[in-house]
Amino acid sequence: MREHKKILTANLDDPESHTLKSYEAHGGYKAFQKALKEMTPEEIIEEMKKSGLRGRGGAGFPTGLKWSFMDKKSPKPKYLVNNSDESEPGTFKDRLLMERNTHQMLEGMIIAAYALDVHLAFVYIRGEYTSCIENTERAVEEAKEKGYLGKNILGTGFDLEIIVYKGAGAYICGDETGMLSSLEGKRGYPKVKPPFPAIQGLFGCPTVVNNTETLATVPWILQNGSDTYAKIGPEKSPGTRLFCVSGHVKKPGVYELEMGSPLMELINDHCGGMQNGSRLKGIIPGGPSVPILTAEECDKAILDFDSMKEIGSHLGSGGVIVFGEEACMVRSLLVLTEFFADESCGQCTPCREGTGWAVKLLHPFVEGKGELPDLDLLMDVADRMKFRTVCTLADAAASPIESFIIKYRKEFEDHIANGGCASHSQTQN
Amino acid sequence: MSFELSEKAKKEIERELGRYPVKDSALLPVFWIVHNERGCVDDEAVEYIAGLFDFSAAKVLGVLSFYWMLRRKSAGKYVISLCKNISCYLREYENILTHLQDLLKVQVGETTKDGVFTLQLAECLGSCGTAPMMMVNNRYYEDLTRERVTELVEGWRKEAMTNGK
The missing domain is CATH 3.10.20.600 (Ubiquitin-like (UB roll))
Incomplete structure (x- = not known):
């Protein structure tokens, strides 16, 4: 098997990897000291830009560029939000980081906060992730005791408080502006952009929202240099x-x-x-x-x-x-579409109605009562909910509908011909 | 019944109310404090919380109802949330579901007559590499088999009998 560089999981064999002691024993908390004592915020942002790191939440937006958009001249307080609301089905990586490499994520947050002139940062963790919440709260306490968080960190005059904020179960709060609404004590409705959070985010103040994995990568880049990082993998998608x-x-x-x-x-x-x-x-x-x-x-x-x-x-x-081969693609699409319908916040009509109607149209196929014209209708519904809404949930919901029907059309047609799922093991319903 | 919280909960609420740049941010944390103590945020709790923030009850309810984990009515001592999303579907969570329904003699969304178990389905809980899985109250149980589920349910039944509901 080909060897791969480990930036985020190098020390996870240590059963105590989530503790400050273990993290420091493996060389942790050196990068932020270098940052706070030897670098200016501008230099850090420049390093991040040069590294080519792209956001690990899903969109892949360049992190350094995002940081450079922060409205530095604003007289308002500035905020950093660590998006740990990992809720995309099939995704459980940030959970691993919070459970097993908690301090690397916190160190990344401290560096980001220093670079962005932030003195209050939030870790927004989905409410279901109890072990992550407990670990992160414990890690914040450990870092405070050590003087890595709080007032006048390492005597540099830099102050930072990190608050662990527990979500309560809503996929849409993983959208960055949905998350800000939730943090503001509202329903987790995404907001119209522009204005972008870097100009007008949490409580109307300049805010950067970064994914957990993105932030956990930051210490390694500062410690090993942006050049070293940029050399891993493809030029435009390094790391x-x-x-x-x-x-x-x-x-x-x-x-x-x-x-x-x-x-x-x-x-x-x-x-x-x-x-x-x-x-x-x-x-x-x-x-x-x-x-x-x-x-x-x-x-x-x-x-x-x-x-x-x-x-x-x-x-x-x-x-x-x-x-x-044992998977029923018709049933799988229904599972996914039901998810998006459940999680649509209901704010925008194309998404609220589109996801609901897609579920209603898919049910007959699973039950063996589907009709051919409804396949085209489903494609039409998907097409009409795309690119017409405040956030990207509707676009996301359209994605499996279109790709499953185009790429596995025969399975849908077979369901019509056979009166249901004939050739697969999972035939309940 | 008049609405009363423990001293501990009141202290925690006090702390949350003064913790954020804008007080409204404390709403979700206050929901959790009440939920942890009472097992739900019922109408009385909504009135109480509205008073804390000087919000209308409608505004509080609007936020409360947005989040699936927050219940408005109390449920069983053990709330079983079985994941039904794609990775668990591919790993045949439906076998676990029928088994749970047989063991508990309830359908999805129901509570057992003795008030010990509530069975519900959940969307992806981020445990896809260890599917099928369920969350019971706030703990995850992963790589489920019928045998393991039987063991767990029997254990909880015993515990409920010895400790009372």
């Missing part, structure tokens, strides 16, 4: 990435691979291939918000932002969901 593999593979789990690795290397070398000798039918490479790839497409798929785009999908959240 390593946590891939969460689930579904019909032998060894599901989180794997850290260098960007630019073949998708099938992840599946065959790291996950041990398909379970029970099953044949691959398709893979969703980055959570259900991105189009599925057929087995043939998987063979040529490369795991980086731009290569994925070239073959018509996205790297997304890193949630790699593997479908073996």
Whole structure:
């Protein structure tokens, strides 16, 4: 098996890896000292830009550029929000970081806060992640006791408080402006952009929202240099990435691979291939918000932002969901569409109505009462909810509908012909 | 029944109310404090919380109803939330669901007559590599098999009998 550089998971074999003691024993909390004592905020932002790091939440926006948009001249307080509301189906990497590498994430937050002139930062963690919340709260206390958080950190005059904020169960709060609404004590409705959070975010103040994995990568870049980081993987998509593999593979789990690795290397070398000798039918490479790839497409798929785009999908959240031949694609699409319908915040009509109608249209196919014209109607519904809403949930919901029906159309037609799912093991309903 | 919280909960609420740049941010944390103590945020709690923030009850309810984890009515001592999303579907969570329904003799959304268990389905809980899985109250149980579920349910039944509901 090919060796991969480990930036986020190097020391996770240590059962105490979540403690400050273990993190420091493995060289942790050096980067932020270097940052606070030897670097200016501008220099840090420049390093981040040069590293080429792109956000690990899903969109892949360049982190240094995002930081440089922060309205520094604003007289208002500025905020940093660590987006730990990991809720994209098939995604469980930030959970691993919060449970096992908590301090690396916190160190990244301290560096980001210093670079962005932030003195109050939030970790917004989905309410379901109890162990992550407990670990992060404990880690914040440990860091406070050590003088890494609080007033006058390391005698540099820099103050920072970090508050762990517990969500209460809503996928849409993982959208950055939905998260800000939630933090403001409101329903988690996404907000119209512009204004972007960097200008007008939390409580109307300049705010940067970064994903957990993104922030956890920051200390390594400062410690090892942006040049070293930029050399890992493809030029425009550098670094390593946590891939969460689930579904019909032998060894599901989180794997850290260098960007630019073949998708099938992840599946065959790291996950041990398909379970029970099953044949691959398709893979969703980055959570259900991105189009599925057929087995043939998987063979040529490369795991980086731009290569994925070239073959018509996205790297997304890193949630790699593997479908073996035993999977019913009709039922799978219903499962995903029900999810988006449940999680639509209801603010925008195309999304609220579109996701609901898509579910109603899909049910008959699963029950063997589907009709051919309804396939076209489903495609039409998907098309009409895209690009017409405040946030990207509707676009995300359209993605499996379109890609499943286009790429697995025969299965839908077979469901009509056979009066339901004839050839698969999962035939309840 | 008049609405009364423990001294501990009142202290925690006091802390949350003064913790954020804008007081409104304390709403979700206050929901959690009440929820942890009473098992739900019922109508009395809504009135009480509205008073704390000088919000209308409607505004409080509007926020409360947005989040699936916050209940407005009390449920069983053990609330079983079985994940039904794609990774758990591929790993046949439906076998676990029928097994739970047989064991507990309830349908999804119902509470057992003795008030010990509530069974519900949940969207992705971020435990996809260890599917099928369920969250019971606030703990995760992963890599579920029928045998393991039987063991767990029996254990909770015993515990409920010895400790009372």
